[in-house]
Amino acid sequence: MDHYDLVVIGSGPAGQKAAIAAAKLGKRAAVVERRDMVGGVCINTGTVPSKTMREAVLYLTGLSQRELYGQSYRLKSDITVTDLSARTQHVVAKEIDVIQSQLTRNRVALLIGNARFTGPNEIAVDGPDGERKVVTADHVVIAVGTRPARPSTVEFDGATIVDSDQILGMDHVPQSMVVVGAGVIGIEYASMFAALGTKVTVVEKRPHMLDFCDREIIEALQYQLRERGVTFRFSESVKTVEKHPQGTLTILESGKKIPAGCVLYSAGRQGVTDELGVEEAGLTGNDRGRLEVNEFFQTEVDHIYAVGDVIGFPALAATSMEQGRRAAYHAFGEPIGNGTGIQPIGIYSIPEVSYVGKTEEELTEDTVPFEVGVARYRELARGAIMGDSYGMLKLLVHAHDRTLLGVHVFGSNAAELVHIGQTVMGCGGTVDYLVDAVFNYPTLAEGYKVAALDAVNKMRAISRVTGESNGHELGAH
Numbered sequence: 001m002d003h004y005d006l007v008v009i010g011s012g013p014a015g016q017k018a019a020i021a022a023a024k025l026g027k028r029a030a031v032v033e034r035r036d037m038v039g040g041v042c043i044n045t046g047t048v049p050s051k052t053m054r055e056a057v058l059y060l061t062g063l064s065q066r067e068l069y070g071q072s073y074r075l076k077s078d079i080t081v082t083d084l085s086a087r088t089q090h091v092v093a094k095e096i097d098v099i100q101s102q103l104t105r106n107r108v109a110l111l112i113g114n115a116r117f118t119g120p121n122e123i124a125v126d127g128p129d130g131e132r133k134v135v136t137a138d139h140v141v142i143a144v145g146t147r148p149a150r151p152s153t154v155e156f157d158g159a160t161i162v163d164s165d166q167i168l169g170m171d172h173v174p175q176s177m178v179v180v181g182a183g184v185i186g187i188e189y190a191s192m193f194a195a196l197g198t199k200v201t202v203v204e205k206r207p208h209m210l211d212f213c214d215r216e217i218i219e220a221l222q223y224q225l226r227e228r229g230v231t232f233r234f235s236e237s238v239k240t241v242e243k244h245p246q247g248t249l250t251i252l253e254s255g256k257k258i259p260a261g262c263v264l265y266s267a268g269r270q271g272v273t274d275e276l277g278v279e280e281a282g283l284t285g286n287d288r289g290r291l292e293v294n295e296f297f298q299t300e301v302d303h304i305y306a307v308g309d310v311i312g313f314p315a316l317a318a319t320s321m322e323q324g325r326r327a328a329y330h331a332f333g334e335p336i337g338n339g340t341g342i343q344p345i346g347i348y349s350i351p352e353v354s355y356v357g358k359t360e361e362e363l364t365e366d367t368v369p370f371e372v373g374v375a376r377y378r379e380l381a382r383g384a385i386m387g388d389s390y391g392m393l394k395l396l397v398h399a400h401d402r403t404l405l406g407v408h409v410f411g412s413n414a415a416e417l418v419h420i421g422q423t424v425m426g427c428g429g430t431v432d433y434l435v436d437a438v439f440n441y442p443t444l445a446e447g448y449k450v451a452a453l454d455a456v457n458k459m460r461a462i463s464r465v466t467g468e469s470n471g472h473e474l475g476a477h
């Protein structure tokens with residue numbers, strides 16, 4: 001029986017980083033992963049394939065060039081699933097190779113099979129050939145992730161009624177599609193298919209979508225999606241989804257029926273703890289298959305950690321990686337560092353959305369006085385060059401101490417741009433840093449300076465009325 005300092009279950013972003021962090025500390029580490037799933041949901045069915053498909057959609061449809069070359073501009077008129085999947089398969093294969101070689105060169109053992117606890121320090125790995133291997137470990141990291149929720153009232157067939165794992169295997173681009181759930185997954189795919197020309201209807205049981213984001217930004221996204229023919233049905237719950245010879249029928253609790261060529265059911269995900277035998281280790285998952293952890297990612301059994309999507313919010317690749325590293329460091333007594341706790345969110349809809357820090361709604365609720373500074377891409381030379389007239393960058397600035405409280409970006413490169421604001425926030429910087437900074441021209445980053453000046457001008461207008469200096473030498477700007 002092999003013994004390890006650390007056994008990690010799951011090779012997604014959380015598991016990989018936990019294992020490699022342990023190996024870098026000189027520990028003997030192993031990762032258990034199912035056949036054909038090295039890299040986890042992230043590489044095989046989630047983040048990487050969906051983001052690669054998005055790039056293929058943007059490129060082949062010529063969507064981002066249409067402001068410049070006309071609304072009929074297309075690189076290819078009849079885009080097929082083969083066109084879209086070629087790029088995805090290439091990128092996924094490359095990423096799997098990168099992960100495998102990282103594990104190998106760090107001497108992390110990769111055990112292929114289904115892991116199951118047989119005791120608090122003992123794990124059985126059932127290999128694809130039916131062989132069972134049992135390993136023991138001083139520490140265990142559970143990084144098993146999630147799978148799509150699949151209610152029995154939905155007739156999934158993997159072809160016309162699909163979840164987000166199956167959508168990548170669809171054999172044609174449908175003429176019409178219902179997307180159930182306006183979460184991040186639903187909206188990202190809705191915008192990709194709308195860009196491909198599919199008539200998309202989104203059904204969401206809540207009155208709004210993506211309500212953790214800034215309202216103004218989500219209104220802008222909704223407007224753009226409606227322009228591409230997306231219909232939203234908010235405050236409507238899906239009861240059943242039926243498969244018929246002529247297509248699918250989505251039946252709402254309100255009695256409405258929506259016919260479509262295809263249905264994407266993306267109404268949440270479930271932790272994959274049910275086949276893990278967690279009770280053998282003294283643990284219990286909640287009703288969504290999730291595990292509870294403390295600030296160090298320890299479960300109720302001290303030497304067993306849980307990280308990544310299986311512990312719930314925010315359930316992102318970047319946070320999962322960091323949780324994995326932190327769990328391994330804690331297990332082996334390595335100082336962790338406190339981090340800034342500032343977590344960016346990137347939503348790869350078309351157009352994309354990204355933010356860091358607080359929203360206007362949160363600040364208002366917390367009665368924090370703030371000023372808003374906005375830069376519109378259409379007023380930035382780079383926006384005109386790129387053909388993005390709808391994008392915007394919004395800064396939320398504390399009205400008294402002038403620190404950045406939130407950065408919200410909508411439009412091209414939003415998920416990259418947000419990191420400038422994140423860095424200023426992480427270093428405790430104020431809006432004045434951005435006012436005084438010089439950015440390359442023409443860039444979208446220049447939007448930070450434009451938005452900062454906008455915020456400072458509004459703050460100056462208030463000071464003029466009140467006659468107060470607002471704690472800052474305003475004459476300079």
Ligand SMILES: Cc1cc2nc3c(=O)[nH]c(=O)nc-3n(C[C@H](O)[C@H](O)[C@H](O)COP(=O)(O)OP(=O)(O)OC[C@H]3O[C@@H](n4cnc5c(N)ncnc54)[C@H](O)[C@@H]3O)c2cc1C
Pocket residue numbers: 009010011012013014015032033034037038039040041042043045046047048050051113114115116143144145146164185272275276307308309310315316317318320346348
């Ligand atoms: C469609 C989609 C798009 C996404 N897009 C983004 C994005 O753009 N940005 C972002 O940050 N996040 C995105 N996410 C979320 C991101 O993929 C997850 O946050 C991330 O993959 C979680 O990593 P993880 O390590 O917790 O688990 P996972 O990546 O889920 O990996 C868990 C692994 O554990 C394995 N496993 C489970 N049980 C066992 C067992 N008993 N034995 C052995 N192995 C087991 C599984 O096979 C799986 O490979 C997206 C998710 C989806 C579904």
Ligand SMILES: NC(=O)c1ccc[n+]([C@@H]2O[C@H](COP(=O)([O-])OP(=O)(O)OC[C@H]3O[C@@H](n4cnc5c(N)ncnc54)[C@H](O)[C@@H]3O)[C@@H](O)[C@H]2O)c1
Pocket residue numbers: 180181182183184185186188203204205206236237238239266267268269314315316345346347348
């Ligand atoms: N860019 C990114 O960072 C990214 C991209 C994709 C996914 N993810 C992660 O993946 C996870 C899962 O995403 P998701 O979108 O599947 O889940 P989710 O839970 O975020 O959203 C599901 C949505 O479906 C709605 N819903 C549930 N049942 C319904 C019904 N019967 N009828 C109508 N609507 C219904 C819910 O109200 C909710 O808004 C998220 O935690 C997200 O963070 C991240």
